[in-house]
Amino acid sequence: MASSEIEVVSDSQAQKNPNEVTVFDVFSASAYGDFEKLRKFVEEDGFSLSKPDGNGYYPLQWASLNNFTDIVQYIIEHGGDVNAGDNSQQTALHWAAVRGQIAVADVLLQNGARVEAADVNGYRAVHVAAQYGQTAFLNHIIAKYNADFDVPDNDGRSPLHWAAYKGFADTIRLLLFRDACQGRQDKEGCTPLHWAALRGNIEACTVLVHAGTKQELMVKDNAGFNPVQLASDKGHRHVAFFLSNAQQGAQQALGRQNLRWEDREYRLCPDIILCYSPCNSPLHQLSSCSKDPGYIKRSGVFSNHTDSEDPLLNIDLNNSSIWTGNWSQLCPTCKIIRPVRSKHCPACKHCVEQFDHHCPWISNCVGKRNKWDFFIFICLGTLSSFLAAAVTIQRIWTALPALPSEETWIHHVVVQHPGVVTFLVLDTIILIAATTLTTAQASQIARNITTNxxxxxxxxxxxxxxxxxxxxxxxxxxxxNCADFLIQGYTNDDEIAWPPLQQVAS
Ligand SMILES: [Zn+2]
Structure with missing residues (x-):
């Protein structure tokens, strides 16, 4: 599969400083960006810009690869054909896609280049961009020039197949965000998930599985393998383990589709022990259970919280010139550009603001809007299990009768009160777990960082x-950090102590 990709001849040469290399013809002048010499060759020496070099490559391809927009414009105005194809029928646009040269692509496309031009393998610019992980370029030609992002090449592989094979998770996110087909099988019967599993790329598999359906996990290729079998066949144990878990999860989910409440109560069982004390109000626990942890709505507006509406959620990805942000913020499932610090929870099927973790005990996510309730809940859990242990020990102690000298008090308690001893053991386990959890959460609150x-x-x-x-x-x-959390229940992400790296860079 990889061997048939676009091959760019000696492109490392082209990045050298024009002063250091010998520019002896229109091809090298275009590749190295030497506009003066190019002009001289064309206007004084009468060289043609419409003929290829010995390898079949055109000056326009060399200039496009290295993003020399002024030279590209000049070549087009002086006889260069924007749609000229080399020996493998690749055009200048294909070469621009290799390095994600957006400015050059604009010049080419505005001068009549065909966005759907295909080479001998059926690769269009969208395939090449996906093969090289040029996510911004891909989004640009889709948004501005309506490039077909789901088109198959000669082997039936779409850009999503290529991005999955190469493991470019951000490119996968963009394509899924734009509803690229996940179930398409190529000539070998492989879906994009098959290719991601074959290469053992866990991030690519995660994005595809979370945004996909259970069908893709079951699909068999022409040789009869599903993605799980392919991953374990190739020795990618991590990926095989993840995929088989997802497969089991999908099968179980099918069996309990209409049993959400039963499911929730079943998961609450361990908590019933925590609720025995009047000190640990079941009401409080239920409030962190059922409360919205800060779900971000698909429509692009925060649920019930107009105060925290994030400008990101109103960005139209088709207006790609505005957004140069982090592609990992795209949620292919919720179809939103989510704010920094939020994460998609596959169990709740929502993106959650300031996502902390998904808690199986309360069968809910812990996030911006319920972290305070959750923290109070685990504090009360710690306190109540501590009080219960203290009261039990005090009761046993005061109820001890005068023992004959050959019997120790431990023996007496175990034999006479087995129920009390069992309770004490369970309570101690809960006390240790709750204390650890509370301490960890308190330390994270003090540093304003989430578990995730x-x-x-x-x-x-x-x-x-x-x-x-x-x-x-x-x-x-x-x-x-502590004051904000205790008073508001969350901290405000707009107040950043110093700008994060990605904002500095852009
Ligand atoms: Zn999401």
Whole structure:
């Protein structure tokens, strides 16, 4: 598959400084961006710009590859054909797509280049952009020139197949966001998920599975393999494990589609022990259970919270010149550009603001709008399990009778009160778990960082400083973090202690 891709001959040469290389013809002048010499060759020496070099490549291709817009314009005005194809029928637009040269693509397309021009393999500019992970370029030609992003090449592979095969997760997000077909099978019967599984790219598989349906997990290729089998066949154990979990999850979900309430109560079982004390109000627990954790609505407006409406949610991706942001903020499932710090929860099927984690105990996400309730809930859980242990031990102690000298008090309690001992053991386990959870949450609140950010810090560009080291732009110091959390219940993301890296860069 990879061998048949576009091959760009000696393109590393073309990045050299024009002063350091010998510019001896129109091809090298175009490749190195030497406008003066190009003009001399054409206007004084009478060289043609419409003929290819010995390898069949045109001056327009060389200039397009290296984003020399003025030269591209000049070549078009002096006889260069925008749609001329080399030996493999690739045009200048194909070459611009390799490096994602948007400015050159604009010049070519506005001068009559065909956006759907295909080479001998049936690759169009959209395929090449997907093969090289040029997400912004791909979005640009789709938005501005209506490029068909779902078109198959000669082997039946769409740009989504290529992005999945190459493991470009952001390109996959963009294509899914634009409703590219996930179920398409190529000539070998492979879906994009088959190719991602074959290459063992976990991020690509994750994006495809979360945005897809259970059908894609079951589809078999012409050799009779589904994506799980392909991944384990190739020795990608991580990916095979993830995919088979997803497969089981999809099958289980089918069996309990109409049993949401039963499911929720079943999951609450461990909590019933936590609720035994009047101190741990079941009402409070239920409020963090059922409360909206900060779901971001598909329509592009926050649910019930007009105060926190994020400008990102109103950006139209078709107006691609405005948005140069982080492609990982696209949610292919909710079809929104989600704010920084939010994440899509596959269990709740929503994007959640300031996503912390999905808690199986309360069968809900913990996010911006219910973190305060959740924190109070685990504090009360810790307190009540501590009180219960203290009261139990005190009761046992005061109820101890005078024992004969050969019997120890431990033996007496275990034999006489097995129920109390079982309760105490369970309560101690809960006390340890609740104390650990409360301490971890309190420390995260003091640093204004979520559990998700701590776990995936390496994947989030906004959590890195210019030196590449970890730094949290939302940390306003322990006192302010705690005060904001205790008073409002959340911290305001608009107040950034220092601008994150991606904003500095753009
Ligand atoms: Zn989402």
């Amino acid at each position: 950010e701590l776990a995936n810090a390496i994947r989030y560009g906004y959590l890195r400083g210019p030196d590449g080291q970890f730094r949290n732009p939302y940390n306003h110091g322990c006192r302010k």
